[in-house]
Amino acid sequence: MKIWGEIMGKADDVMDICLLAGQIMLTYGAETYRVEETLERMAKSASFSNIHCFATTTGIFLSFEEKKEKEDLMQMVRVDDRLQDLGKVTDVNQVSRQFVAGDITIEEAHEKLTAIAKAPMQYPLWLIHIAAGIAGGGFSYLFGGGWFDLIPAFIAAVVSSIVVVEFERHLKVRFAAEFTAAFAGGTTAILLVLIGIGSNLDQIIIGSLMPLVPGVPLTNAVRDLMSGDLLAGVSRGAEALLTSLSIASGIALTISVFL
Known part of the structure; x- marks a missing residue:
């Protein structure tokens, strides 16, 4: 039960950072195919399988499966705001690349993404x-x-x-x-x-x-x-x-x- 709890805890954390990354990208002007590709790569790098991501202009659906336990996890997030700040899209892409390469942990990725989401606009x-x-x-x-x-x-x-x-x-x-x-x-x-x-x-x-x-x-x-x-x-x-x-x-x- 302890191992199962750790697995599900990791799955929830990965789901959170994936949806947060997708929400930031979609809010600030990224294309939907870029959002889907980024989230799928992040989930795959965390050793999950059967990954499916579907993004529209107002929402993101993400599901993946833990290989050992064969349990599916699915969540969605709604995106109401549509702004233009391609700098934040670039920052999220950089964080996703670092996460996929294994240079940062799940906690570090979440901290970086939260900072990007809360950061003010680049120009006054x-x-x-x-x-x-x-x-x-x-x-x-x-x-x-x-x-x-x-x-x-x-x-x-x-x-x-x-x-x-x-x-x-x-x-x-x-x-x-x-x-x-x-x-x-x-x-x-x-x-x-x-x-x-x-x-x-x-x-x-x-x-x-x-x-x-x-x-x-x-x-x-x-x-x-x-x-x-x-x-x-x-x-x-x-x-x-x-x-x-x-x-x-x-x-x-x-x-x-x-x-």
Whole structure:
């Protein structure tokens, strides 16, 4: 009974670190096939067999079997948040490689993963907003705007970035936050042009929307579809489509009100 308890204790610990690793990766922008592959390798390195992992955009199912006792263990974890921080995905991958290679123990892996999950974002919000403004100004020029359109595009993109972050923090509904941010960014762009700051309204509006474009979900949708994960690929594609519709609706409302 003591040996059996030790086996099940190890199985529970391995299950915990596998699901924690998968939850972090899925939350911060990893593809589902990468999550499944990482968890399967971690469980296999811990001497478990008959390993099966199924990940979607909102949850992870993992099961494996202890070779000697032929007992199956299965758990799932739900993932509600979807953020973008590929640095944390890279950190989890590094921990999984160390665990698979045997360089760290189960306890050390759990400590490292917990620290990654609790770590703040790599960059402060003010720097993210400024970077969004620079990207907005750059894209406005790239799409045919002039040098004098860089400043209004920068301001409008910063407004969009601030609004989407703050509204999502309070509303907890990303699509509503993106709609509001598109409306705020478009309104800022139109008002700046009306008072004489900038001349190419279309290019300035395009720049204001760049912080809202769902680049990572769209890229992951294509990669999941190419790897054969049809459910995850379609769901991520639907998420990117809804985001695009939210942005388009916000801009349409802005144009209909102010122009």
